[in-house]
Amino acid sequence: MEHKTALKRLNLLKGHVNSSIDARREASTATFDLAHAQEVLWSILPEGYFDALECASELHGLQDPSLHFDDRDKLRENSYDYLFGLINKMFEKGYTSPEKIAENIDHFCFTINSPGFFDLHASTRFMSHTALYSKTIKNLGTERHHDILMESLAFKTIGCFCLTELGHGSNAKGLETTATYDKNAQEFVINSPTQTSMKFWIGNLGKTAHNAVVLAQLLIEKNGKLVNKGVHCFEFQIRDEQTHIPLPGIEIGDCGMKKGLDGIDNGWMKFNEYRIPREALLNRFGDVTPEGEYKTDIPSDGKRFATSMSALSGGRISVLASTSGLSLWACTVALRFSAVRQQFGPAENETRILDYPLQQHRLIPKFAQSLIFMTGANKVMDLFLKNSSKLFEPGNIQTDVLHSLSSNMKSFITLKSQETIADCRRACGGHGFSFYSLFENMLQYNDIHCTWEGDNHVLRMQTMNFMLKMMKLASQGKSLPQTLEYLALGQFDRPKFSGSVSNTDDLLLMMREVACYQAIKAATKLSSCGLPIIEAFEKYQHFELKQMCETYNDTFLHDNFNELLAKFSCEKTKAVFEKLFLLSMTLTIYENPSVYMLVLGEDNFDKIDENIQDLCAQLRPEIIELTKVLPIPNRANGALGNEDLQVYKRLVQHFTVTEGVTERSNWWKKMYQNR
Numbered sequence: 196m197e198h199k200t201a202l203k204r205l206n207l208l209k210g211h212v213n214s215s216i217d218a219r220r221e222a223s224t225a226t227f228d229l230a231h232a233q234e235v236l237w238s239i240l241p242e243g244y245f246d247a248l249e250c251a252s253e254l255h256g257l258q259d260p261s262l263h264f265d266d267r268d269k270l271r272e273n274s275y276d277y278l279f280g281l282i283n284k285m286f287e288k289g290y291t292s293p294e295k296i297a298e299n300i301d302h303f304c305f306t307i308n309s310p311g312f313f314d315l316h317a318s319t320r321f322m323s324h325t326a327l328y329s330k331t332i333k334n335l336g337t338e339r340h341h342d343i344l345m346e347s348l349a350f351k352t353i354g355c356f357c358l359t360e361l362g363h364g365s366n367a368k369g370l371e372t373t374a375t376y377d378k379n380a381q382e383f384v385i386n387s388p389t390q391t392s393m394k395f396w397i398g399n400l401g402k403t404a405h406n407a408v409v410l411a412q413l414l415i416e417k418n419g420k421l422v423n424k425g426v427h428c429f430e431f432q433i434r435d436e437q438t439h440i441p442l443p444g445i446e447i448g449d450c451g452m453k454k455g456l457d458g459i460d461n462g463w464m465k466f467n468e469y470r471i472p473r474e475a476l477l478n479r480f481g482d483v484t485p486e487g488e489y490k491t492d493i494p495s496d497g498k499r500f501a502t503s504m505s506a507l508s509g510g511r512i513s514v515l516a517s518t519s520g521l522s523l524w525a526c527t528v529a530l531r532f533s534a535v536r537q538q539f540g541p542a543e544n545e546t547r548i549l550d551y552p553l554q555q556h557r558l559i560p561k562f563a564q565s566l567i568f569m570t571g572a573n574k575v576m577d578l579f580l581k582n583s584s585k586l587f588e589p590g591n592i593q594t595d596v597l598h599s600l601s602s603n604m605k606s607f608i609t610l611k612s613q614e615t616i617a618d619c620r621r622a623c624g625g626h627g628f629s630f631y632s633l634f635e636n637m638l639q640y641n642d643i644h645c646t647w648e649g650d651n652h653v654l655r656m657q658t659m660n661f662m663l664k665m666m667k668l669a670s671q672g673k674s675l676p677q678t679l680e681y682l683a684l685g686q687f688d689r690p691k692f693s694g695s696v697s698n699t700d701d702l703l704l705m706m707r708e709v710a711c712y713q714a715i716k717a718a719t720k721l722s723s724c725g726l727p728i729i730e731a732f733e734k735y736q737h738f739e740l741k742q743m744c745e746t747y748n749d750t751f752l753h754d755n756f757n758e759l760l761a762k763f764s765c766e767k768t769k770a771v772f773e774k775l776f777l778l779s780m781t782l783t784i785y786e787n788p789s790v791y792m793l794v795l796g797e798d799n800f801d802k803i804d805e806n807i808q809d810l811c812a813q814l815r816p817e818i819i820e821l822t823k824v825l826p827i828p829n830r831a832n833g834a835l836g837n838e839d840l841q842v843y844k845r846l847v848q849h850f851t852v853t854e855g856v857t858e859r860s861n862w863w864k865k866m867y868q869n870r
């Protein structure tokens with residue numbers, strides 16, 4: 196989309212910005228071209244990002260998420276209103292349609308991340324319904340599931356995706372729900388045979404979903420015995436259309452109190468001999484004939500299951516986009532607040548806390564790092580969309596590359612974002628603890644990003660396995676996927692750094708060499724420790740193997756940002772982004788001394804500290820204007836982070852609109868009982 200159109204739309208979302216003295220002062224010190232910076236950065240966003248935001252801005256009551264502090268039930272209702280309101284507006288304006296979404300569900304999901312700035316619960320609903328439920332029908336279903344797919348994409352049927360059970364989540368192959376084929380009735384009988392087999396944690400299930408995709412062990416009868424054909428997906432109705440009560444044979448409930456994300460109804464479900472038609476099986480990769488015979492083109496149960504699950508990477512990539520957005524959002528709020536907040540110094544003109552080097556060191560490097568995360572997330576989205584039509588092709592290496600890359604990135608970035616958001620909250624002192632700062636919302640939402648769409652540690656193990664396979668290819672001189680080409684450097688010894696720690700090319704080369712060295716070191720450790728491979732893998736998972744994965748992540752992210760720098764045509768603007776790039780690399784090195792100290796040597800490592808200080812000081816005059824480069828709607832920045840920097844005025848506005856703030860409590864008499 197044209198940058199001008201995007202800017203117009205983002206301005207729509209700003210509301211009226213009354214420029215304050217603080218805001219004018221900060222804008223006056225910046226040296227880069229804001230419009231050019233936006234043009235470059237927004238060019239990597241998925242097409243349609245601003246369509247969804249524009250529709251969101253037109254919905255009543257969505258002006259400021261920090262004014263939404265309803266009770267649990269109201270939050271849930273509101274998030275549904277938002278979901279339906281937004282999608283209907285997008286249909287009305289012709290920005291999308293059920294048919295367009297069907298062409299590429301992942302693309303739709305990537306664009307629908309943006310309205311999350313207004314309501315994170317509604318974003319979750321979109322994801323549970325579209326990225327999990329509808330997408331599974333599309334990927335694993337066939338022609339016979341077309342109508343139900345289109346109903347779901349028209350948002351007439353709301354669905355949920357039921358993999359996790361009380362006893363199993365990560366180990367999906369171990370789940371216990373059964374689907375036994377009854378050839379006389381040509382039906383499957385769904386059962387929850389044990390307490391631990393009840394479906395659990397399922398988003399949209401507790402109170403709202405009409406239908407479900409349920410994963411269950413498929414059992415068919417052969418020679419008088421039940422044979423398990425492994426985990427398969429089934430799509431069926433779970434609630435009565437007239438009463439919304441669960442159908443006979445199904446029990447559904449709410450998972451109860453959670454540590455947050457109350458606007459989404461996570462639910463549990465138990466089956467007691469619940470019968471569904473044979474056609475409910477999503478039969479793209481395996482089918483049961485009416486006579487009860489199992490048919491498949493992929494005979495290996497393991498391969499069939501892996502193929503079925505492979506397209507779920509899209510959900511994980513949405514998490515990447517969301518977590519990097521949350522991290523930048525938190526930095527924006529904390530930086531803007533810090534540019535106004537004054538503590539100590541001369542009585543008549545106290546110092547702004549962002550002018551203290553300490554506050555700069557806490558926030559500016561995190562901003563740089565989060566920006567690198569965001570560009571990396573968008574790169575993976577782009578790669579995924581370009582390859583999405585081929586992801587199911589047998590033997591397509593790109594499927595494994597994308598799966599391992601996105602798993603690895605999710606495992607590191609969600610955790611770093613969590614630290615960043617928590618740091619930003621503390622960097623705002625007491626006001627960071629206020630609901631109106633929005634940090635608590637961000638923290639809760641990002642926290643679950645570390646677990647859903649695959650537990651971070653479990654995901655990282657999958658990357659470890661893939662990388663070890665790639666190491667074998669590298670040792671045989673075979674070609675490698677582009678993201679892992681550095682493995683061919685053959686860096687057996689610890690690299691020796693001879694460049695300058697202020698030169699991004701030198702640091703980038705070092706990062707690649709270190710990543711290769713760490714991978715060779717990990718593979719050598721595994722093969723030489725004398726343990727069986729599985730034991731060795733488990734023993735070194737948290738050490739050498741983790742470092743192999745972390746340096747892969749660092750290398751991918753910084754290589755990618757380096758490519759983006761080539762898109763800047765304005766030298767002054769490029770210079771500012773080069774500083775951010777150097778700062779992010781420097782922070783990465785600083786945060787991982789056990790890997791980088793021996794490579795750089797003590798003297799160079801000391802210079803890293805100095806570089807952080809210098810770069811923060813150089814970026815201080817730019818940083819508040821830099822927050823405007825982000826595609827975050829201003830209205831979503833709560834009381835502390837508005838672009839107009841009128842922090843105190845907004846805080847007072849926020850806490851005074853809360854119902855009953857100045858009223859006497861209804862238990863006030865108790866205050867007098869001891870008198």
Ligand SMILES: Cc1cc2nc3c(=O)[nH]c(=O)nc-3n(C[C@H](O)[C@H](O)[C@H](O)COP(=O)(O)OP(=O)(O)OC[C@H]3O[C@@H](n4cnc5c(N)ncnc54)[C@H](O)[C@@H]3O)c2cc1C
Pocket residue numbers: 323327356357358359362363364365366395396397398399456461643646647648649650651652653
């Ligand atoms: C709010 C919320 C919404 C959700 N929505 C859905 C949904 O819509 N649909 C759905 O199907 N599921 C959903 N889930 C479930 C979620 O996907 C799982 O909780 C997640 O995949 C982690 O699985 P688990 O709970 O089985 O964790 P576990 O695998 O039991 O993990 C527990 C701990 O054990 C560790 N661990 C596990 N295996 C190993 C190993 N081999 N070696 C070493 N350590 C290990 C993990 O790292 C983790 O720290 C949701 C969960 C939540 C909380």
